[in-house]
Every structure is written in structure tokens, then in C-alpha cells.
Amino acid sequence: MQVLSLNAQGFQVLVPVSMVAQILGTTPLLDPKAETVQSMPFLCGNFQWREFQIPLFDISAMHVSGAAGSSYERMVVLWPLASAGKRGFFALTSLGPPRVVDINENSLAGHLPDFKYMTGSVNLPDGLGVVPDLQRLSDEYFVTGTA
Secondary structure, three states, X not given: OEEEEEEOOOOEEEEEHHHEEEEEXXXXXXXXXXXXXXXXXXXXXXXXXXXXXXXXXXXXXXXXXXXXXXXXXXXXXXXXXXXXXXXXXXXXXXXXXXXXXXXXXXXXXXXXXXXXXEEEEEEEOOEEEEEEOHHHHHHHHHHOOOO
């Protein structure tokens, strides 16, 4: 299976290529609501994309619920998950240009660090690849009213 590898600090985040709507450079962000930052400190803010306001999540800060940073080069917009409805687009940061990698049944499972939004991990030739729990992230932001 081909996945898109997004660069984070000390690891890579792997998302299905089929979920990627667009890869963008950086753009000015609107500050998120204070109450949203309290529950999701890794939320960088929102930006206008097409006719939608898109939340941008800092993947390097997600695993420790750290504060969102601004040292990313790319924003990867993902298609909405079914639970979020048609307006549920969201984006993840990447410290550098994302790249396509192949994961197969021979890929070795990686160690499972304590990442809040992770469903699994694999060892890649150049480090740990983390599979994010995009459903949980989407549900917390769009469904439970965190936004």
C-alpha cells in the first residue's frame, strides 16, 4: 500500500495517499478559539481553502499534546471522514516535502510510543512511521464540538 509520509520531529506520519486532497505551502492562519486550544494545543489555527475554513494540526506536537509550532514547510489537506460530513476537511503539517512510501505485509511493526492520536507504527528505513488515528482526531474536532 502506498502512503504519504509527512515529516515530523523524530518520526514520520503516514496517511493513505487516497485521503490527500492537496499539498500546499504555508499560508496565513486565523487564530483558533481559546477553548479549542485548551483541549487541542496542537491546533495551529484555521485557513481558507476553497470555500472552507480548514483546521491545521501540528503533527510534531500531537503526540505529546504540546503547543503548536510554526516551523513547518507544507500543509497537507485531507478529505473529510464520513463522521465529519462534507465540511470536515482538515490539514496536517509537514516539516518538509511529503513523499510517497510503500508499506506492505513485510513492514515490521514499530515500537508503540505513547501518542494520543496513533493507531499503529512501522519501522521505515529512515525512522519510525506513525499511523495516526485520523478518525479520533476528526471526531474530537468536528463531531464533539471541540471546534
